[in-house]
Amino acid sequence: MEKVCVLGAGSTKYGNLADDSIVDITTQASVAAIEDAGVDPKEVKAAYISNVFGVADKQVHIGPVLMSNLGISDRPSLSIESACGSGSVSFREAYANVAAGFYDCLVVTGVEKVTHTGTEWTTTYFAYCSDFFYEGQAGASFPGLFASMARAYLTEFGATEEDFARVAVKNHENGFLNPKAHLKKRITIDDVMGSPVIASPLKLFDCCPFSDGASSVILCSEKFAKEHGGDYVEVSGSGRGGSPAALQGREHLTTIPSTKIAADAAYKMAGITPKDVDFAEVHDCFTIAEVVDTEDLGFFRKGEGVQAVREGRTSLNSDISINPSGGLKSKGHPIGATGVGQVVEVYDQLTGRAGERTVKDANIGLTHNFGATGASCAVHIFQGV
Numbered sequence: 001m002e003k004v005c006v007l008g009a010g011s012t013k014y015g016n017l018a019d020d021s022i023v024d025i026t027t028q029a030s031v032a033a034i035e036d037a038g039v040d041p042k043e044v045k046a047a048y049i050s051n052v053f054g055v056a057d058k059q060v061h062i063g064p065v066l067m068s069n070l071g072i073s074d075r076p077s078l079s080i081e082s083a084c085g086s087g088s089v090s091f092r093e094a095y096a097n098v099a100a101g102f103y104d105c106l107v108v109t110g111v112e113k114v115t116h117t118g119t120e121w122t123t124t125y126f127a128y129c130s131d132f133f134y135e136g137q138a139g140a141s142f143p144g145l146f147a148s149m150a151r152a153y154l155t156e157f158g159a160t161e162e163d164f165a166r167v168a169v170k171n172h173e174n175g176f177l178n179p180k181a182h183l184k185k186r187i188t189i190d191d192v193m194g195s196p197v198i199a200s201p202l203k204l205f206d207c208c209p210f211s212d213g214a215s216s217v218i219l220c221s222e223k224f225a226k227e228h229g230g231d232y233v234e235v236s237g238s239g240r241g242g243s244p245a246a247l248q249g250r251e252h253l254t255t256i257p258s259t260k261i262a263a264d265a266a267y268k269m270a271g272i273t274p275k276d277v278d279f280a281e282v283h284d285c286f287t288i289a290e291v292v293d294t295e296d297l298g299f300f301r302k303g304e305g306v307q308a309v310r311e312g313r314t315s316l317n318s319d320i321s322i323n324p325s326g327g328l329k330s331k332g333h334p335i336g337a338t339g340v341g342q343v344v345e346v347y348d349q350l351t352g353r354a355g356e357r358t359v360k361d362a363n364i365g366l367t368h369n370f371g372a373t374g375a376s377c378a379v380h381i382f383q384g385v
């Protein structure tokens, strides 16, 4: 297999991008990544596009439109949908194609544009990503499903709702330092505890927002990166996993099997253990998810994730910086873009461009992104060179 590297990255702001079309923001992020890598568009051999609800902005099959805008309409593209995990799954497929030697340079772009559709539409359509027959149709949208996990965690491990609130406070603290973040504001535990209940025990500030946005990276072979020059980071591990689609099929509500499967594969490929990871961008669609993720990824033992948050061990430049970008909670969650956006953050961190939110002396970063309540998952590990 070829060694695979990230050679450049770009992103739009996340948030409400009502003035631009889905094609506009896809192109903006892709052009930013191409310019950042310093490659000629003609060197880009193919595109991987992750998107879930292009239909909401009247454009599906976005790849050929992007390629036409880039002036390389003869190049192939592939659209990938894997709910909120679309970005990392698309990244994985692009990775596999470069590793296999099919292409030496690709663009991987994730995009979503939904804020113009309103809360009712978005909540309903997002619920189509659950096991709709058993969950969405019965009235359990994502806040409700993650609330079930939160309730189980509170009962099983003696955690408190304030513990979950601390996750939100930390991620908003990091997101405040991120110029591209959707909810760029500092909050307190009282703000979280006093915010409206969305699905008990989760409150408004325990939830990620609905966001628009696009993120893009240039992926290439190590040979291409070396010949080309410029800052690059190596993709040293890649793993995927699955879980029963509906929560009722799971043995436990406080663990996500697909995370463990994907992480084990990625650690094995990279030849490292969780202790070697300096920082991680994890899927914190709701505060409970970040706690469960950090345990399933092996950073903390089961039930000890909340203790770690209480002790500030996941804050920026502590034991392990979790979500230095602000995470889905504060940076935002444009669902098709999120997994690629996490790679953008890791690239920025490992190439020394993360500004005030820099994780000091970091050399190994991890991304973790899943679809729905973790029915599908991908984990990637990156190493500075």
Ligand SMILES: CC(C)(COP(=O)(O)OP(=O)(O)OC[C@H]1O[C@@H](n2cnc3c(N)ncnc32)[C@H](O)[C@@H]1OP(=O)(O)O)[C@@H](O)C(=O)NCCC(=O)NCCS
Pocket (backbone or CB within 6 Å): 084, 118, 119, 123, 126, 142, 143, 183, 198, 204, 205, 206, 207, 208, 209, 210, 285, 333, 372, 373
């Ligand atoms: C929690 C949620 C229902 C709130 O949506 P909403 O009721 O439509 O909120 P609105 O857009 O009307 O915004 C109302 C206010 O709350 C703020 N807000 C919205 N979502 C927020 C969030 N998640 N966290 C903090 N503030 C939020 C808005 O900025 C706005 O503030 P303002 O009045 O100062 O401008 C929605 O964000 C949600 O469902 N989030 C989860 C998304 C999801 O499930 N994603 C997939 C995960 S697997």
